[in-house]
Amino acid sequence: MQAHKSPVTVIGLGPMGAKMAETFLKAGHPVTVWNRTASKADPIVAQGATPAATPAEALGAAELVVISQTHYQAMYDSIGDAIGALKGRVLVNLSSDTPEALRAASRWASGHGAELLTGGIMVPPPGIGQPGAFTFYSGPEPVLERHGATLKALSDTTYMGADPGLAMLYYQASLFMFWSAMSSYMHALAMLGSAGVAPEAVLPYAAGLYSDLASDGPMGYLKIITKEVSAGRYPGGDNSLYMQAVGADHLVEASRDAGVDTAYPKAIRDLFWRAVEMGHGGDGVGSVLEAMKKPAA
Numbered sequence: 001m002q003a004h005k006s007p008v009t010v011i012g013l014g015p016m017g018a019k020m021a022e023t024f025l026k027a028g029h030p031v032t033v034w035n036r037t038a039s040k041a042d043p044i045v046a047q048g049a050t051p052a053a054t055p056a057e058a059l060g061a062a063e064l065v066v067i068s069q070t071h072y073q074a075m076y077d078s079i080g081d082a083i084g085a086l087k088g089r090v091l092v093n094l095s096s097d098t099p100e101a102l103r104a105a106s107r108w109a110s111g112h113g114a115e116l117l118t119g120g121i122m123v124p125p126p127g128i129g130q131p132g133a134f135t136f137y138s139g140p141e142p143v144l145e146r147h148g149a150t151l152k153a154l155s156d157t158t159y160m161g162a163d164p165g166l167a168m169l170y171y172q173a174s175l176f177m178f179w180s181a182m183s184s185y186m187h188a189l190a191m192l193g194s195a196g197v198a199p200e201a202v203l204p205y206a207a208g209l210y211s212d213l214a215s216d217g218p219m220g221y222l223k224i225i226t227k228e229v230s231a232g233r234y235p236g237g238d239n240s241l242y243m244q245a246v247g248a249d250h251l252v253e254a255s256r257d258a259g260v261d262t263a264y265p266k267a268i269r270d271l272f273w274r275a276v277e278m279g280h281g282g283d284g285v286g287s288v289l290e291a292m293k294k295p296a297a
């Protein structure tokens with residue numbers, strides 16, 4: 001006979017929250033759901049979840065309250081007058097927002113007798129509950145230890161630290177790496193496409209370049225830059241930043257000539273030149289981080 005699993009409340013039934021509620025149900029947890037647009041609860045209620053008539057009822061149904069909404073403001077809007085029902089609850093908010101918004105929410109929760117665990121979930125809805133899924137968590141570690149077994153139904157739990165903003169910093173930094181890598185590939189496709197090159201012809205070169213970046217070889221720049229940033233020194237060797245800034249000028253001009261938007265290469269070109277102006281022309285490309293740390297006036 002299956003041991004009784006602890007109850008979970010899920011607030012927010014967009015694509016993510018609905019999939020989370022379904023995953024908890026499949027893992028054997030009694031699930032209570034609430035959503036601003038009540039009709040979105042129907043499919044999950046048909047699978048066995050209990051609909052809460054009000055946010056207060058949702059908060060009263062379980063100690064563990066998992067929230068997945070557009071932003072943290074949605075949590076404040078949802079809880080609204082039910083604020084008195086927060087006492088003793090564990091809120092696990094897996095919505096996107098800024099690290100500062102998460103820190104403020106943590107203080108708000110504490111002020112109302114609740115604990116807040118913040119999270120940045122690193123898979124889209126179909127990945128929830130699947131092997132390889134993971135979530136960056138931050139906030140009070142004992143809370144994660146207490147509810148980790150339940151939360152593992154959604155994904156692996158990767159604890160980043162007590163600062164409640166950390167989960168979102170990792171989440172956004174990861175999204176930025178993902179978006180910028182994808183955007184670079186799309187820009188390359190647009191440039192080469194202007195000369196009639198098919199995307200399939202570009203793919204092998206992109207795949208080789210991106211995997212080389214993570215390698216130990218001479219193009220293994222993830223490790224090279226990590227080492228340089230840790231040491232605070234960026235030896236340029238045969239690849240000076242000045243040479244690469246001039247090359248970035250050529251990239252902007254080539255993009256313009258190809259009829260492709262220049263905003264993205266210009267942003268890179270400008271950062272390169274700002275680092276050169278800061279005295280890093282003879283250093284390596286890793287020194288661009290110094291320009292990033294000192295935003296332009």
Ligand SMILES: NC(=O)c1ccc[n+]([C@@H]2O[C@H](COP(=O)([O-])OP(=O)(O)OC[C@H]3O[C@@H](n4cnc5c(N)ncnc54)[C@H](OP(=O)(O)O)[C@@H]3O)[C@@H](O)[C@H]2O)c1
Binds near residue numbers: 011012014040077
């Ligand atoms: N989808 C993904 O691939 C993915 C991946 C990782 C992380 N995330 C993050 O997960 C979160 C949820 O994403 P999602 O894809 O499910 O869709 P979403 O459009 O970001 O969120 C929809 C949910 O937020 C609710 N909501 C929005 N504003 C509200 C307000 N003022 N008051 C009350 N409820 C409000 C909606 O309620 P109504 O139904 O009433 O409109 C709905 O339940 C987001 O923060 C997103 O960034 C998403």
